[in-house]
Amino acid sequence: MELSDFISFREKITDYEKTSFGLRCNFFIEDTLDIELLKKFGNGQIREAVNPDNSEADIDQLKTGDKIKLSIDLHDFSNYYETFEDFLYTNKYTIPESRYFIFDINYDSKKEKPTKVKNYHRVIKIVTFLKVISVYQKTSNSKLELLFSQPDKILTISIDYGIDDIDNLKISDNISQTISEVLSAPNKETKIRLFTNELINQLSDNDEKFSKLLKDWDSIVNYYLKSFKIFTSEFSFEKIKTSSQEYFQDLTDRIYSTIHKFSGYILAIPVAYVLIIRFYDFDGQTLLKDTILMFIGILYFIVIWWVLLSNLDNAFENIIRDIERFLNRIQSENSLSEIRKDLEQKKVKVIPKQKNKIRIVKAVSISILAISIGTYLCIYWNEIFA
DSSP: OOHHHHHHHHOOOOOOOOOEEEEEEEEEEEEHHHHHHHHSOOOTTTEEEOOOSSOOOGGOOOOOOOEEEEEEEEEOTTEEEEEHHHHHHHOOOSSSSSSOEETTTEEEHHHHOOOOHHHHHHHHHHHHHHHHHOOEEEEEEEEEEEEEETEEEEEEEEEEEHHHHHHHHOSSOHHHHHHHHHHHHSSSHHHHHHHHHHHHHHHHTTTTTTHHHHHHHHHHHHHHHHHHHHHHHHHHHHHHHHOOOOOOOHHHHHHHHHHHHHHHHHHHHHHHHHHHHSHHHSOOOOOOHHHHHHHHHHHHHHHHHIIIIIHHHHHHHHHHHHHHHHHHTTTTTGHHHHHHHHHHHHHIIIHHHHHHHHHHHHHHHHHHHHHHHHHHHHHHHHHHHH
């Protein structure tokens, strides 16, 4: 017999009596459908069928209006439960995977859940979650025990609860969301550790630990969320501090790398011009050669002015913009005050000083170019303008 047929049968019986093998009851045949219903029982499922005069009843000979007493073996109806208490007894840790029926609350698992069953599902979610985060599980006297540990504390919770715990369950927390958050990356291990710590703090001094856990679930979750918030704020602070120090070092390296390049230009520019002038023929005998040298000097000036020094100028401007953005970002971080002062000092003093040097080099390069051209004209004035 299918469970749905047995549900129809159970709803029609009277004088229910629980037995070690199942139940005894009276059944009144109202119509031929009731006879067909009885015939759906399999072999051995009806242990005994008795007429009112205590004679054995033959199912195939029943007719409308008959009343018989039945003894039913419930061994094949494992998903039928007479009471919610019977249901809890065999399903305290997991929900049945297939369809089930609880008679005293008239609940068919294919239908909408009443509050009692919804609360049961909430409890099972919590049990499943605790099994995941526990460090050890064992079954003692048919009861599941879970072990939780911290470096200096150990907590054992016996998963035992009854109808009162179900009826009095008042949890406002979205259990599924909380569990998903705790067991998700990143920081999964840290979140489990923090949640375990709150369990140990809240339940260590209580004998009925699981019942208290159900009562205090919202409180435990709130304490966990506060602990995790503190952890994330500290973690974020350390992350910001570390990245800030790294970025500060990068800015500093860029500043001094640019200064180092500039220092090389300061020495190279005058030397190059001196060499150009040194190769002039002051006797005025090699006009072509000296003309070429003069044009080389002009080209060198163009490279210095619009490439080398311009790039240096742009590099310092970019560094200043990066410093300003970085200072705005760490403005409220008191722990980074030294970095902030150092960068402000570089922005106000070090970089402007280097930019002034660039201006001096530009002025010197113009002067040297003018001297170079002037020397050339002095040597070859007569030949050029004769």
